[in-house]
Amino acid sequence: xxxxxxxVRKEFDRFPALRDVSLDIRSGELIALLGPSGSGKTTxxxxxxxxxRPTAGKIFFGDEDASSKTIQERNVGFVFQHxxxxxxxxxxxxxxxxxxxxxxxxxxxxxxxxSRASELLNLxxxxxxxKRYPAQLSGGQRQRVALARAMAIExxxxxxxxxxGALDAQVRxxxxxxxxxxxxxxxxxxxxxxxxxxxxxELADRVVVMSQGQIEQIGTADEVYDTPNSPFVFGxxxxxxxxxxxxxxxxxxxxxxxxxxxxxNHPPGDALLxxxxxxxxxxxxxxxxxxxxxxxxxxxxxxxxxxxxIGGERQRVEIELPVDHIATQKSRIAFRPSRWKxxxxxxxxx
Amino acid sequence: xxxxxxxxxEPVHDNxxxxxxESRSARALLMTIAFVFLGIFLLLPLIIVFxxxxxxGVGAYFTSLNDRDTLSAIRLTLTVAxxxxxxxxxxxxxxxxxxxxxxxKGKAFLTTLIDLPFSVSPVISGLVYVLLFGAQAxxxxxxxxxxxxxxxAVPGIVLATVFVTFPFVxxxxxxxxxxxxxxxxxxxxxxxxxxxxxxxxxxxPNIKWGLLYGVLLCNARxxxxxxxxxxxxxxxxxxxxxxxxxxxxxxxEYNAVGAFAVASLLAGLAxxxxxxxxxxxxxxxxxxxxxxxx
Numbered sequence: 001x002x003x004x005x006x007x008v009r010k011e012f013d014r015f016p017a018l019r020d021v022s023l024d025i026r027s028g029e030l031i032a033l034l035g036p037s038g039s040g041k042t043t044x045x046x047x048x049x050x051x052x053r054p055t056a057g058k059i060f061f062g063d064e065d066a067s068s069k070t071i072q073e074r075n076v077g078f079v080f081q082h083x084x085x086x087x088x089x090x091x092x093x094x095x096x097x098x099x100x101x102x103x104x105x106x107x108x109x110x111x112x113x114x115s116r117a118s119e120l121l122n123l124x125x126x127x128x129x130x131k132r133y134p135a136q137l138s139g140g141q142r143q144r145v146a147l148a149r150a151m152a153i154e155x156x157x158x159x160x161x162x163x164x165g166a167l168d169a170q171v172r173x174x175x176x177x178x179x180x181x182x183x184x185x186x187x188x189x190x191x192x193x194x195x196x197x198x199x200x201x202e203l204a205d206r207v208v209v210m211s212q213g214q215i216e217q218i219g220t221a222d223e224v225y226d227t228p229n230s231p232f233v234f235g236x237x238x239x240x241x242x243x244x245x246x247x248x249x250x251x252x253x254x255x256x257x258x259x260x261x262x263x264x265n266h267p268p269g270d271a272l273l274x275x276x277x278x279x280x281x282x283x284x285x286x287x288x289x290x291x292x293x294x295x296x297x298x299x300x301x302x303x304x305x306x307x308x309x310i311g312g313e314r315q316r317v318e319i320e321l322p323v324d325h326i327a328t329q330k331s332r333i334a335f336r337p338s339r340w341k342x343x344x345x346x347x348x349x350x
Numbered sequence: 351x352x353x354x355x356x357x358x359x360e361p362v363h364d365n366x367x368x369x370x371x372e373s374r375s376a377r378a379l380l381m382t383i384a385f386v387f388l389g390i391f392l393l394l395p396l397i398i399v400f401x402x403x404x405x406x407g408v409g410a411y412f413t414s415l416n417d418r419d420t421l422s423a424i425r426l427t428l429t430v431a432x433x434x435x436x437x438x439x440x441x442x443x444x445x446x447x448x449x450x451x452x453x454x455k456g457k458a459f460l461t462t463l464i465d466l467p468f469s470v471s472p473v474i475s476g477l478v479y480v481l482l483f484g485a486q487a488x489x490x491x492x493x494x495x496x497x498x499x500x501x502x503a504v505p506g507i508v509l510a511t512v513f514v515t516f517p518f519v520x521x522x523x524x525x526x527x528x529x530x531x532x533x534x535x536x537x538x539x540x541x542x543x544x545x546x547x548x549x550x551x552x553x554x555p556n557i558k559w560g561l562l563y564g565v566l567l568c569n570a571r572x573x574x575x576x577x578x579x580x581x582x583x584x585x586x587x588x589x590x591x592x593x594x595x596x597x598x599x600x601x602x603e604y605n606a607v608g609a610f611a612v613a614s615l616l617a618g619l620a621x622x623x624x625x626x627x628x629x630x631x632x633x634x635x636x637x638x639x640x641x642x643x644x
Contacts, residue, residue: 051536084537088555098541102553153541299473 001062001156001189002027003048008057012045015045019213020057025191030183032200033193035210036236041193042161044210048191050161052076061136061156075189079149079160092117092130098153120148125184140171147179151186157327160192164199178204197237201225209233232344234274241317243290243310244345245273252342256310260288260336270345275337277305279321282327284349285336292317294331304328351410372434404609414608415615423587423596423612429504430579430592433573434511440567442519445555449520450534451528464520467513473515476581477504490606507592510578515571522564523557530556563630570623574616 003025010018018040023030028055046052048059050071058067066074085094096113102247102251108116108129117179124144134142141180143163145303150158163179164172180203183190193198200207201221209224209232217224217233228234231242246253250264261273275278283289292308299305304327304342327333359572372380404411414420445464449457467475483490483500493500500506534556554561574593583590591599593612600609 016358049540051540071536072544073538074587076540076541080533080537082533084533086534086537086552094514097543097551100549101538101541102541149537149541190429 002060003157003189003191004060004287005044006060006348008041008044008047008049008054008059010052011055018047018054021213021215022057023208023215023218028187029189030180030203030205031191032204032207033191033210034195034197034200034207035216035235036195038212039210040213040313041195041208041210043213044160045161045191045193048157049076051058051078071161073244075153077153077158078159079143079146079150080162080346081162081165083134083146085142085146085149087134089124091121091131091132091134091137094134095120095149095152097149104310116152120152122187123151124148125178128156131142139167140175143167143175147182149312151188156188156201159303160190162194163192164194164196172199179203201237203317209236211215211236212294216231228274228341231272234341234343235346237253239277239318239320240274240279241319243273243315243317244313245271245342247271247342254290255313258288259290263338263342266342267344271342272345273337273340273342274338278303279337279339280319280335281338282325283334283336289334289336290317291332291334296334299323306333363573372489383618389431396617396621399610402606403614406428406607410607411611411614415610417608418589419591420596420600420608423591423593424615426504426507426591427573429592430508430511431569433508434515434572435565435569437512438516438572439565440521441516442521442523442544442564443557443561446523446527446557449524450530452504461524463516464524467515467517467554472514472575472577473581476510476578476599479494479510479582481512481580501582502586502590504590507579508584510582511572511575514575514578515568517566518571519561519564522560522567526560563627566623566626566630573619581642585619 004024005021005023005025008018008021009016021040021044023044033044035041043052044256044291050066050069050073052107054067059064060066061074063084083085086097089097097118099108099113099116102108118127118130120131125148126144126148129137129141129145135144136144147160147163157299164175179192192203201224204221206218206220207224208218211232216268217229219227224233224237228237229264234240234314236240243254245259247266247268247270249264249268250266251258252261252263252271253259270298283296290310291312294306295309296307297304300320302323304325305318307316307318309315319333321328368579370375445460448454449461481487482502483493483506485491485501487493490501498505500509534552535548538552573592574594576598577593579592580595580598583592583595585591585595585599587599593616597609597612598617600612
């Protein structure tokens, strides 16, 4: 089922949580809504579900306008951040709930509900736990039961709010892979909310990066990582350093020196230079480079992160070097970004 | 070597840290004061009630209970409770649901209103109904001309009782429902349940112990209320006397056995309520912890 969000705006007590958001989700796609807290990602998810009504704009399920439909009519599977399992019901009853509350004509028999619950438990690899109560399950198991419960109603769309937020790192990674498998087997159109970029990049077909109630960028993991379209996305996804620079005659300058990068198409004036710590080349002599004093050096897994202080303004940037690189011994390092991007300075961002 | 040392730092049980624990003598003194106080003011009167009730033997006890007016008082008290308690269950759940699960204007005002019967003297509550439905009041004559008697009749007693007891259920449920939030309800809705199914399958099971607890307290008060009921009842023997009112009448007539026999029934009700309350607290302590005790 395709889902189309068209110019949706949502205000809570006049405070805009979403400002004019549009998004097309393809059928069978696995989409991540990624952003810091307060970016509106959960609000967008709840709007798609029908747990909230948009202040303006429409939401389509296929060609059908779902904006005025209630959550019951939309037939979505929603997995809540804290699972919201019914604590007084067994695992099997939890999973069968959506079938049990169907109106008489479409309600399956008790045996059918029971066997459907067992099937789903099998799918989420929890066979044999039918009789347990939610309190007797681990966090990861509860998550799986919540997912099975949401899938029991054969939803048009599966929506997950911070699905792995409350789990520890090990279980998270496991469940992430598992969710991808489930998605590939069942083919549900799936949208999940996360603030964890690693999760979004690894799991999703496309990532929707959100900030301050707006969509910053929509793209595959490669697209949002390699070609971020705004300083926010550059800063939010992956590691990055930024330096204030000036563009003159198509050259990038820091203070009074050109750094050997040409930007012929960029309008002259102040700008921000963004690059990733590992996208750099070290230079020996410095005729057109960025040079800085080493102020700190940290070992991060297989590499060494070196923090440099640049120029009179004492701007700090981070670069990444191989652990045994000779430059890590030096007190002064010259380098030049090999992949980089310039963004014009907007008033607020400097 | 290090083991014994670590042992000595083990936390004191029951979450009382060593630093705030008083010396043995101070503890003994505090506990003695508490027990003596409760003994004099609670336990002693309770014993006296039963002692006086059985002062002339078991036969006299049952004879005095078998009196026509006494039976009528018991019947009236039960009738009032049977009407007032369900009304307050409905009202309590509705109010708690509204306050805990919705945002609306006047919420704080509603919360304050619910507390009103706790802060107003029951006699005043009764007087309000006299002023509202009395012979000189606006509503009284009109209702009377339509053949409806409120004051000095059962409806008035029920009204006064409902007024005095309505905070109990709501007060139990509001903090419980606020703590539980609306997550479970949203989940049920997303699975296709309608409003009634959500309430029946999800909300009610989540609050049932808190509700039962509130109902117990509400019932105890409904049967035991004196002040408000006394003002509106008119004390017509065999007609509008509830058990507490009947106790007073019997006592004023120097019928000690009769008075204490009826009183012993009320005391028995209190004991049963207390026992049920304790059992509930023991079995469902965690769930009840969210509610405040009274």
